[in-house]
Amino acid sequence: MIQFKDVSKTYPNGTNALSHVDINIEKGEFVFIVGASGAGKSTFLKLIMKEEQPTEGEIFVNGVNITKMKRRKVPYLRRTMGIVFQDFRLIDKMTVFDNVAFAMRVIGARPKAVKKRVLYILGLVGLKDKAKCRPAELSGGEQQRVSLARALVNNPSIIIADEPTGNIDPEMSFEIIELLNEINKQGTTIIVVTHEHELVHKFKNRVIEITNGTVTADSGAVTEKANVPIAIAQEDLAIIPEEIAEEISDVSVDELNEEVLKAIAEGEADDE
Numbered sequence: 001m002i003q004f005k006d007v008s009k010t011y012p013n014g015t016n017a018l019s020h021v022d023i024n025i026e027k028g029e030f031v032f033i034v035g036a037s038g039a040g041k042s043t044f045l046k047l048i049m050k051e052e053q054p055t056e057g058e059i060f061v062n063g064v065n066i067t068k069m070k071r072r073k074v075p076y077l078r079r080t081m082g083i084v085f086q087d088f089r090l091i092d093k094m095t096v097f098d099n100v101a102f103a104m105r106v107i108g109a110r111p112k113a114v115k116k117r118v119l120y121i122l123g124l125v126g127l128k129d130k131a132k133c134r135p136a137e138l139s140g141g142e143q144q145r146v147s148l149a150r151a152l153v154n155n156p157s158i159i160i161a162d163e164p165t166g167n168i169d170p171e172m173s174f175e176i177i178e179l180l181n182e183i184n185k186q187g188t189t190i191i192v193v194t195h196e197h198e199l200v201h202k203f204k205n206r207v208i209e210i211t212n213g214t215v216t217a218d219s220g221a222v223t224e225k226a227n228v229p230i231a232i233a234q235e236d237l238a239i240i241p242e243e244i245a246e247e248i249s250d251v252s253v254d255e256l257n258e259e260v261l262k263a264i265a266e267g268e269a270d271d272e
């Protein structure tokens with residue numbers, strides 16, 4: 001599903017962020033990416049979502065060589081992904097509810113369906129009572145959970161989360177990884193960057209360690225988890241409930257990410 005073939009990334013200022021990385025992540029895997037600050041973890045994620053381009057090598061996502069992908073096709077790639085950014089990237093002028101609802105509205109979901117779905121997802125991350133707040137009124141950990149809710153809302157096939165528990169207390173961190181674990185059991189591929197060794201030990205997922213831009217350890221795919229019974233009802237976790245899926249099946253959603261990024265950019269421009 002995600003394959004790096006001899007990938008290197010040197011930023012324009014000469015920093016070698018990644019060197020000769022070969023990694024294969026299969027559909028349905030749950031992978032922790034660990035490593036010191038500056039090791040190249042975020043760069044690795046940014047290459048998968050095509051926010052950065054490799055200087056060398058090739059990257060395949062779902063069998064498609066994204067290194068050669070045209071810019072206008074990138075939204076198609078991103079709509080398969082739910083992304084939790086290390087810096088959250090919430091839209092300041094929107095409420096918590098609207099930040100999460102936005103992605104569904106763009107693809108034409110009906111208000112009633114949006115409301116039901118967004119409140120459900122906010123409930124999953126423990127933020128239902130903050131729906132009317134603006135990001136600036138929230139703690140760092142709460143903003144992080146809004147960012148997670150936004151990543152979950154449109155049922156992505158890949159969830160990419162950069163330190164999704166970096167600002168959250170240990171108990172809540174455990175719950176969030178457990179939630180991602182449940183989503184993973186439905187077949188969603190999950191890649192989580194984390195500094196928290198305790199979490200990595202508790203959840204027996206694959207661990208890839210990056211040191212100074214190279215892969216220095218890889219525990220390999222974990223397969224025996226596949227048939228573990230699910231604690232949360234399947235239909236509760238299906239990110240696009242059937243009634244919404246029917247409504248939007250004819251709608252082109254390739255503008256989704258462009259719309260999201262545009263709104264984020266406008267929000268940032270307002271802040272300056």
Ligand SMILES: Nc1ncnc2c1ncn2[C@@H]1O[C@H](COP(=O)(O)OP(=O)(O)OP(=O)(O)O)[C@@H](O)[C@H]1O
Nearest residue numbers: 011013015016017036037038039040041042043044
């Ligand atoms: N846009 C950029 N331009 C130049 N150098 C960059 C850029 N982004 C990251 N770097 C550098 O690339 C290296 C890897 O950065 P990266 O953000 O991938 O690290 P990280 O492992 O995510 O660290 P952290 O745990 O602190 O988030 C670092 O040396 C960093 O300073």
Ligand SMILES: [Mg+2]
Nearest residue numbers: 041042086162
């Ligand atoms: Mg980082």
